Amino acid sequence: MSDTEEKKKPEKKKIIPKKTPMPEQDPKVRAHNFDEVPFGYTPEQAQMEAARCIQCKKPSCMNGCPVNVDIPGFIKLIVAGDYVGAARKIKETNCLPAICGRVCPQETQCEVECSLAKKFEPVAIGRLERFAADYERDHNLIELPAKQAPRGKKIAVVGCGPAGLTVAGDLVVLGFEVTIFEAFHRPGGVLMYGIPEFRLPKKIVEKEVEYLENLGVTIDFNQVIGRSITIQELFEKHGYSAVFIGVGAGLPSFMGIPGEELGGVYSANEYLTRSNLMKAFLFPDFDTPIVKGRTVCVIGGGNVAMDSARTALRLGADNVYIVYRRSRTELPARAEEIHHAEQEGIIFKLLSSPVEIMGDERGMVKSIKCQEMELGEPDASGRRRPIPKKDAYFTIDSDLVIMAIGGNANPLLTKSVPGLELNKWGNIVADVNGRTSIPRVWAGGDIVTGSATVIEAMGAGKKSAADIYKFLSDSDAPETAVAAWR
Amino acid sequence: MSRIIKKRELVKDIFEMVIEAPLIAAKAEPGHFVLAMPEERGERIPLTIADFDRKAGTITLVIMVVGTTSMKTTRLPEGGTLYALVGPLGHPSDIENFGTVIMVAGGVGTAPIYPIARRLHEVGNRVISIHGARSKSLLFWEEKIASVSDEHVITTDDGTYGRKGLVTEPLKEILENDRDKKIGCVYAIGPAIMMKFCALTTKPFGVRTIASLNSVMVDGTGMCGGCRVSIGGKTQFTCVDGPEFDAHVVDWDTLMKRQKIYIKEEKCSLDKYIEEAGIK
Numbered sequence: 185m186s187d188t189e190e191k192k193k194p195e196k197k198k199i200i201p202k203k204t205p206m207p208e209q210d211p212k213v214r215a216h217n218f219d220e221v222p223f224g225y226t227p228e229q230a231q232m233e234a235a236r237c238i239q240c241k242k243p244s245c246m247n248g249c250p251v252n253v254d255i256p257g258f259i260k261l262i263v264a265g266d267y268v269g270a271a272r273k274i275k276e277t278n279c280l281p282a283i284c285g286r287v288c289p290q291e292t293q294c295e296v297e298c299s300l301a302k303k304f305e306p307v308a309i310g311r312l313e314r315f316a317a318d319y320e321r322d323h324n325l326i327e328l329p330a331k332q333a334p335r336g337k338k339i340a341v342v343g344c345g346p347a348g349l350t351v352a353g354d355l356v357v358l359g360f361e362v363t364i365f366e367a368f369h370r371p372g373g374v375l376m377y378g379i380p381e382f383r384l385p386k387k388i389v390e391k392e393v394e395y396l397e398n399l400g401v402t403i404d405f406n407q408v409i410g411r412s413i414t415i416q417e418l419f420e421k422h423g424y425s426a427v428f429i430g431v432g433a434g435l436p437s438f439m440g441i442p443g444e445e446l447g448g449v450y451s452a453n454e455y456l457t458r459s460n461l462m463k464a465f466l467f468p469d470f471d472t473p474i475v476k477g478r479t480v481c482v483i484g485g486g487n488v489a490m491d492s493a494r495t496a497l498r499l500g501a502d503n504v505y506i507v508y509r510r511s512r513t514e515l516p517a518r519a520e521e522i523h524h525a526e527q528e529g530i531i532f533k534l535l536s537s538p539v540e541i542m543g544d545e546r547g548m549v550k551s552i553k554c555q556e557m558e559l560g561e562p563d564a565s566g567r568r569r570p571i572p573k574k575d576a577y578f579t580i581d582s583d584l585v586i587m588a589i590g591g592n593a594n595p596l597l598t599k600s601v602p603g604l605e606l607n608k609w610g611n612i613v614a615d616v617n618g619r620t621s622i623p624r625v626w627a628g629g630d631i632v633t634g635s636a637t638v639i640e641a642m643g644a645g646k647k648s649a650a651d652i653y654k655f656l657s658d659s660d661a662p663e664t665a666v667a668a669w670r
Numbered sequence: 671m672s673r674i675i676k677k678r679e680l681v682k683d684i685f686e687m688v689i690e691a692p693l694i695a696a697k698a699e700p701g702h703f704v705l706a707m708p709e710e711r712g713e714r715i716p717l718t719i720a721d722f723d724r725k726a727g728t729i730t731l732v733i734m735v736v737g738t739t740s741m742k743t744t745r746l747p748e749g750g751t752l753y754a755l756v757g758p759l760g761h762p763s764d765i766e767n768f769g770t771v772i773m774v775a776g777g778v779g780t781a782p783i784y785p786i787a788r789r790l791h792e793v794g795n796r797v798i799s800i801h802g803a804r805s806k807s808l809l810f811w812e813e814k815i816a817s818v819s820d821e822h823v824i825t826t827d828d829g830t831y832g833r834k835g836l837v838t839e840p841l842k843e844i845l846e847n848d849r850d851k852k853i854g855c856v857y858a859i860g861p862a863i864m865m866k867f868c869a870l871t872t873k874p875f876g877v878r879t880i881a882s883l884n885s886v887m888v889d890g891t892g893m894c895g896g897c898r899v900s901i902g903g904k905t906q907f908t909c910v911d912g913p914e915f916d917a918h919v920v921d922w923d924t925l926m927k928r929q930k931i932y933i934k935e936e937k938c939s940l941d942k943y944i945e946e947a948g949i950k
Contacts, residue, residue, distance in 0.1 A: 281732050367891055369707060369754040406672075406756045408891060412693040436895040438905060445900055447931035454894035462888065468942050471713040471738050473935030547927030580902075594892050596910060632829065 201304040204233040206311050213528040215497050218381040218465055221524060225315040227267065237307045238301050245309060248297035250643025251278045251350070255294060255309055262312060271320035274313055275329070279353030280346065280392045280642065282321060283375060285314025286384050286641045301470025308664075321391055328399055331529035332359035337656055340365065340424040342409045342597065345373020346638045347629030349429030350645030351652070352401045352478055358653055362400070363424075364409040369649050370461060373432055375638065377461035380491050382498065386460075401444040407496045410600030415625065426624045426652045430614065430645060433630035438587055439483070443541025446551035448475045452488045452588035454650065459495050477584025480504045481552050483538055484588035485514070492586045493530045504530050505580060509537040509557050509570040535559070537570065539577070590635055598631075609634065618648030626652060672755040675728055677748050679795030680810035683735040684778055685744040686720075692727030694719075696758045700765065701882065701914055704729070705890040708742040710751060715739045716887045716897075718782035718859075718913070719758060732781030732810075738939045745947075759890045762911045763801045763880070765789050768854025770796040772844060773819070774837050774858020774868050777803060780811050782882055788818040796820045796852075800840050802860070808830035837864065839873045845875045853877055858917060862929060868923035873918050876918035881917035883908045883925060885933070899925055 206229070208222040225233065237259040245255045261270035273399075274281040288294075290310035298306030320326055339355050341348040344366035352362045370376050372395040373383060397403065407413060410429075418424045436451030438444050450458075455474070458464040462472035469613050482489050482497040485508035493504045506525070508515060511534050515522055526532070535557045542551045554578035559568035593610035605613040605621035611632055618626040628644030630636055674835045676688040688723035694704060703718045721730035723798075735741050746752065765784045771790050775783040780801060799819040803809035804827045818820045823840045824832030833840065837860075845853065856879040865881040872879040884896035885908040897908035900921035906912065 229929045252922045367756065406754050407693075408756060408759065411758055435907070435910075438898070440905075444905070445898065445921075445928065447928060451823060451895040454888055457888050457894055463711070465937065468939045470711045471742075471939055473713075473932040473939065475931065495735070545925070546930070548931070555703070594910075596891050655808075 189469070198238055198496070199238070199300060199304060200232075203305045203308040203311070204229050204236075206308070211524075211529070213381065215494075215528040215558040218498055220385050222558055224318055225311055227315075227319070230267070230312060230315040231256050231265070233308050234259045234433070236300065237263075238299060239277050244297040244299065244487075245307075246297075248293040248295070250293070250639050251646050253278050253294075253313070258316060259309075259312060262316060267316055267319040268325045270312075270316035270328070272329075272616055274316060277345045277646070278642070279350060279396060281313050282317035282388045283346070283384060284319055284639055284642070285310050285312075286388075287375075287379060287637075289637055292521060293639065297453050303385040311362070319500060321388075326395060331357050331399065334361070335359040335656075337361065337425040338423055339652065340418045340422070340427045341430065342415075342427065343367075343432060343629070343631075344371045344393075344403060345372060345430055345432050345629060345641065345647040346375060347641035347648075348373070348428065349396060350642040351428045351430065351626075351628070351649045353399065354397050354646060354649035355652060356396070356401050358649075360653075360656075363404055364401045365404050365413070366551060367406070367408045367431075368461065369405050371403055373430075377457045378491070379490070380456065380460055380495050381465075382494065383491065393629070400516075406594065410597040415597075415601050419624065426626065426657055428504045428618070428645070428648055428652065429597065429620075429625065429627040429631060430629040430633050430641065431594065431597050433591050433635050434596075436544065436587065436625045437589050439538065439589065441538055441540055443543060443549070443552075445493075446541055446543040446549040446585070447547050448477065448583055449585045450475070450587065451591075452482075452484070452492045452586050453591065455492055455586050456495065459499070466501060475548075475584055476500055477582065478502050478585065479580065479582045480584040481507050481533075481580055481582045482536075482586045482588055484590070485510070486516040486588060486590070487518055487521050489586075489588035490525045492588050494525055494528060496584060497528055497530065499585070503538075505533045506530055506580075507533045507536050507538060507552075507554060507580075509535065510567060511535055511559060514567045516572065533580075535570065536578075537572065538585075549583060549585050551579050552585055553577055553579045583669055593631060593634070601625075616647065617651035619642060619651065624655075671787050672752040674746055674748050674750050674752070675878065677744070677746075680732070685733050685735070686781075686810070687733065687744070688728050689731060690727060690751065690755075691729050691755055694755070695722045695724050695727050698722040698729060698758045699762035700789045701761065701763030702758035703890070703913055704731070704755055704890075705759065706731070706743060706752050706756075706870075707754035708739060708746060709753045712742055713739045714754070714888055714890070715743075716759075716884070716890055716909070716913075718882060719785065720781035721785055730777060730781075734778040735934045738943045741940070741949075756890060759909060761911075763857075763914060764788070765793055767794045768878075770848075770852045770854065770892040771784065772796065772841060772853060772856045773797060773799045773815075774836055774841055774856065774860070774864075775799065775801050775815065776864040777808070777856075778861030779858075779864070779882075780791045780815065783857060784811060784814055784818070787815065787856060789820040792905050793819075798844060799823065800837045800844075801832075802826070802827065802864075803831075804828065816869050827831075831905040836867070838867050841868060842871050845872065845877065848875075851929060853879065857881075857897065861927045862922060864896075865917060865920075866926075869917035869920065869922070879913050881920060882913045883915060883920070884910075884913075884914035884929070885925065886929065898930075
C-alpha cells in the first residue's frame with residue numbers, strides 16, 4: 185500500500201499508474217480459515233481509486249461488460265461520495281453487484297477495455313463495484329426499485345443460478361409474476377455450491393437473493409423440472425407464458441484412467457458441493473462428511489481447480505498440488521486466482537498428466553502416477569498441445585485427488601423436452617436472444633455455452649429477459665408448440 | 671409440503687413413513703428414488719420409493735436406521751416435515767411380461783422390491799418372491815409381498831421363520847428346476863453383498879438379473895459423480911444411469927468399498943448425535 189500512499193495527492197491530470205490496493209488477509213493466516221480473502225475498500229480507498237477514472241466521453245469499459253453496467257456513471261457517484269447512488273446505478277442493469285464485484289473476470293471484460301489500461305493499470309472497476317454494493321447492504325440502505333404494474337403473466341425460470349436470477353430480477357421489475365424452480369434446497373446455483381466461502385461469502389449470495397425475493401420473485405426449492413414437473417406442464421397445467429432454462433453445466437468429467445473409482449477421488453463438483461453447499465467443512469456440526477487429505481492433488485488448471493486446491497488447504501492439507509498438463513501460460517484460471525493460490529502455498533506441477541491412481545486395501549487412494557509432458561504445435565483451441573514424454577513418470581503420495589477437468593451438459597432436463605434442439609455436446613441451441621427451437625422457451629448460461637463465467641450467464645439472462653418482454657408484449661406472439669410434444 | 675402423514679416402526683430400527691408429496695407421487699413409478707434431507711444441517715440421502723398413492727398424493731419410504739441421517743429422519747414426528755425431498759429420480763424399472771420373474775428381497779430391500787413386484791404381477795408375470803431376513807423379528811411386509819406373489823418363499827438366516835439359510839439357496843433351486851426356461855428375469859434388491867451373490871447364482875443360468883444399487887449420492891441429478899459405479903468396465907452414475915443395472919456386470923467389490931468411504935466419519939457423526947440428542 186505504501187507506494188500509493190506516497191502519491192496520495194496527485195496533480196489534477198496526473199494519473200496514478202497503479203490500482204489502489206485492496207487489503208486482504210495474510211496468506212499464512214487465511215490458508216487456515218474460510219473467511220473471505222480480500223477485505224474490500226474503505227470509503228477513502230474507494231474515493232482514491234474512483235478518482236483514477238478519467239470519465240471518457242466514449243467509455244469503452246461498458247463494451248466489455250456483458251450486462252452493460254454504466255461504469256463511468258457509478259464511478260462518478262463514488263467520487264461524489266454518493267455510494268448508495270452508485271450501487272443503485274449499477275443495479276439499473278445488474279441485480280447481483282456484490283457477487284459480480286467479487287467473481288467477474290474484470291481483467292478480460294471491463295478492465296481490459298479501460299482507457300488507462302493502454303499505459304497504466306486499469307481502474308479497479310470490480311473492486312469499486314463491490315465497494316458500492318457492500319456499502320449499500322452493510323448500511324441497510326437497500327431499497328427496492330419501483331415495479332411496473334402487474335401484467336398478469338407468469339414466467340417460469342428453471343435453475344436459481346446467475347442466469348436464472350438475472351432473468352427473474354429483470355422480469356419481476358417489468359411487472360411479471362416470476363417463479364424460479366430450483367433442484368437444490370438452497371438458492372444461487374454455482375454461487376452457492378461451486379464458489380467457496382473465502383471467495384464469495386454465502387451470506388452475500390443470500391442477501392442478493394433476498395433482494396430479488398423482496399422484489400416479488402418466488403423460489404420453489406427441491407423441484408427437478410423434467411421430473412416432478414415437466415416443461416410442458418408449466419405451460420399447460422400451471423399457466424406460464426414463458427419458460428427460461430438456466431440449469432447450468434452439469435455432469436462432471438473423469439479422465440478414464442485406472443483408479444478413479446477409489447475412495448478419496450472426487451470430481452471438483454462433488455468436492456466443492458460437499459464443502460460449500462452441504463457445509464462439510466463444518467463437519468461434524470453439519471452431517472455431510474468429506475475426505476480430508478494430507479497431500480492433495482487437484483487435476484486441472486481452471487478456476488474450479490484453484491477453488492478446490494484452496495479448499496483442501498483450508499481443510500487441513502499439508503501439501504496441495506495443482507497438476508496441469510500444459511505450461512503456466514496456458515493455465516485457464518484467472519491471474520488473481522493463480523496468484524492467491526501461489527501466495528497460500530499451492531504447488532504447481534505443470535506439464536504433468538495423471539496416468540494412474542493407486543489405492544490401498546480399503547479402496548482409498550494412496551498415490552498418483554503422472555507422466556511429464558512437453559508442448560507441441562497449437563491445437564484447435566489455439567493452445568499448444570501437450571505431448572507425453574516417453575518414460576518420464578513420477579509418483580506423488582497422495583490421499584486425496586480432485587478431478588477439476590470440466591464436464592458435459594446434464595441431459596436430465598433436456599431429454600425430457602421433446603423437440604428441444606441440442607448441439608452435439610448436448611447443450612441447448614439458442615439464438616443471441618436465448619430463443620430455443622421451441623416457442624416460448626428460452627435458455628442461457630452454461631447449459632447453452634458449456635462452462636463459462638457467472639457474468640456471461642448473467643449477460644445471457646439479461647438478453648433473454650429483454651426478449652421475453654418483447655415477445656410477450658406482442659399480441660401476435662405464437663403459442664408454444666405443445667401439439668408437437670404429444 | 672413433505673409432511674409426515676404416518677410413521678410406524680415395522681420391525682426394530684426399520685420405519686415406514688408415509689409422506690405428503692403430491693408432485694412426486696403423481697410421477698412416481700416402480701424403481702424411482704428420492705433424495706431426502708431431514709433438517710437444515712443434515713445430509714442428503716437417496717431412498718427408493720417403496721410405494722405411492724397418486725390419489726392421496728403420498729409416497730411411502732421405508733428407512734433402516736444405520737447412521738445419523740436415517741436416525742434423524744425416522745425420529746421426525748408424524749405431522750413434522752422433511753427439510754428437503756426431491757424426486758422422482760433415476761430411471762423407472764423396465765416393466766414387461768417376462769413370463770415368470772423371481773423377486774429376491776433382502777432385509778430393507780423388501781420395500782423397493784414391492785412396487786416392482788406389484789407392477790410385474792399386474793402386467794401378467796408369474797411372480798415368485800424370495801423374501802429374506804436375518805431373523806423372524808426383522809421380517810416385514812410379509813402380507814404385502816404375498817399379495818403380489820404367486821409363490822412366496824421366506825428365508826431367515828437363523829431359521830426362526832420360513833426356511834433357514836440365505837436367499838441364494840432357494841434362488842438356485844428354483845432356477846435348477848426351471849427346465850422349460852420360463853423364468854425371464856430375476857430382480858435382487860438388498861444389501862450389496864446379497865445382490866452380488868444373487869448375481870453369481872443366476873449367472874450360470876444366463877437369466878437376466880437386475881439389481882438396484884444404493885450408492886452414496888449428494889445431488890442425485892448427475893452433478894456430483896459421487897455415485898459412480900463400474901458397469902461392464904464403463905463408468906456410470908447410479909443416479910442418472912440407474913439405479914437399476916444388469917447385476918452380472920456390476921463391479922460389486924468396488925461398489926462395496928465405495929459405500930464404506932465415510933465409515934469413520936459416519937461413526938463420529940452418529941456418536942455425536944446420539945450423545946447430543948440424549949438417545950439411550
